Amino acid sequence: METRKLYYEDCHLQAFSGQVLSCVQADKGWEIILDATAFYPEGGGQAADRGTLGNRQVIHVFERGEQVVHLCDGHLEEGALAEGCLDYAHRFDLMQQHTGEHIVSGIINRRFGYHNVGFHMSSDVITIDFDGVIPAEALPEIEAEANMAIWQNLKVDCFVPSPEELEKTVYRTKRALPWPVRIVQVPGFDSCACCGVHVAATGEIGIIKLLTTVGFRGGTRMEMLCGKRAWQLMNAAFDQNRQVSQAFSAQITETGAAARRMNEQLAAQKFRITQLERELFHSTARGYAGKGDVLHFETGLEPAAVRDLADAIADECSGMAAVFSGSDEAGYSFCLVTRQGDLRQLGKDMAKALNGRGGGKPQFQQGRVQAAKMDIEAFFN
Numbered sequence: 078m079e080t081r082k083l084y085y086e087d088c089h090l091q092a093f094s095g096q097v098l099s100c101v102q103a104d105k106g107w108e109i110i111l112d113a114t115a116f117y118p119e120g121g122g123q124a125a126d127r128g129t130l131g132n133r134q135v136i137h138v139f140e141r142g143e144q145v146v147h148l149c150d151g152h153l154e155e156g157a158l159a160e161g162c163l164d165y166a167h168r169f170d171l172m173q174q175h176t177g178e179h180i181v182s183g184i185i186n187r188r189f190g191y192h193n194v195g196f197h198m199s200s201d202v203i204t205i206d207f208d209g210v211i212p213a214e215a216l217p218e219i220e221a222e223a224n225m226a227i228w229q230n231l232k233v234d235c236f237v238p239s240p241e242e243l244e245k246t247v248y249r250t251k252r253a254l255p256w257p258v259r260i261v262q263v264p265g266f267d268s269c270a271c272c273g274v275h276v277a278a279t280g281e282i283g284i285i286k287l288l289t290t291v292g293f294r295g296g297t298r299m300e301m302l303c304g305k306r307a308w309q310l311m312n313a314a315f316d317q318n319r320q321v322s323q324a325f326s327a328q329i330t331e332t333g334a335a336a337r338r339m340n341e342q343l344a345a346q347k348f349r350i351t352q353l354e355r356e357l358f359h360s361t362a363r364g365y366a367g368k369g370d371v372l373h374f375e376t377g378l379e380p381a382a383v384r385d386l387a388d389a390i391a392d393e394c395s396g397m398a399a400v401f402s403g404s405d406e407a408g409y410s411f412c413l414v415t416r417q418g419d420l421r422q423l424g425k426d427m428a429k430a431l432n433g434r435g436g437g438k439p440q441f442q443q444g445r446v447q448a449a450k451m452d453i454e455a456f457f458n
């Protein structure tokens with residue numbers, strides 16, 4: 078006997094009672110079939126409903142022929158009436174995402190002629206794959222039109238037309254379907270063959286937010302969110318922006334400009350620091366004029382600056398310049414520079430003795446050692 082599909086009669090039905098027609102133990106639980114159910118079985122890109130049946134958890138719901146099978150974590154008496162209770166927050170979320178997806182797919186089909194060839198709404202964001210390239214610049218207009226469909230609070234029409242009516246009905250479909258075909262229409266926006274459960278009117282979707290598009294298999298993968306998920310993402314993004322606004326003392330609509338200004342200031346300061354360091358390095362180097370081999374420690378230098386300082390000292394000292402920067406705990410960056418001779422063997426010996434790694438050219442060795450200042454001094458003495 079075909080299960081009466083209450084989810085098609087009333088998409089808002091959260092609780093119902095059904096008679097247990099059969100209850101059979103299977104691998105992963107008990108397969109329970111009722112005379113009628115509000116639990117939507119997995120299908121059409123929409124996940125199965127969750128909830129409870131009697132005092133049992135509904136683990137999964139699927140179709141077998143014309144019957145809906147509830148996989149439950151326990152047994153129910155055949156012939157008894159069972160109270161079904163849906164996890165309605167989960168169901169409503171899926172309806173918001175699914176009807177929103179239809180509206181967006183319908184708009185893109187009309188504007189570009191592309192088809193939705195893949196739809197996933199299981200993870201945090203929902204993705205739709207289209208078989209054509211949608212320019213990113215088109216997103217704001219598509220999104221505006223999609224939200225217009227929400228503000229008009231249009232009744233979503235779900236029906237199974239007669240074979241004659243079906244021939245006259247225009248609808249999106251992935252492939253030719255045998256009758257009966259269930260059609261879901263958002264008047265003026267979309268007409269599509271679909272077995273999913275949808276909101277009763279578009280106002281229930283709340284909001285549609287298109288997030289990104291990327292090229293995917295010659296077409297476009299679009300990320301979007303509807304309803305509560307969109308609202309939650311916007312809250313999270315707003316909270317981040319509020320923190321940025323406080324950190325920059327900028328209006329919340331001016332944070333982008335404030336961040337760009339900060340980057341420019343940082344770049345200018347970095348340039349100035351490099352100039353000052355260079356002057357400082359030359360002054361340090363002059364202090365080693367004619368001193369022969371030099372071992373020098375300096376705190377807080379980037380590896381590039383270690384190299385600049387070693388270079389400057391090598392110009393003055395008439396020997397080898399060995400510069401180290403860091404700490405006993407974190408280790409030291411080093412640079413060895415000479416104007417004559419070959420430092421490669423020394424570099425190897427040092428790596429071995431001071432737990433280091435590095436390399437370079439005969440007159441230039443650079444790298445890191447994990448050793449204490451004392452040990453470095455002992456090595457060079």
Ligand SMILES: [Zn+2]
Pocket residue numbers: 121122175179269270271272273
């Ligand atoms: Zn659908």
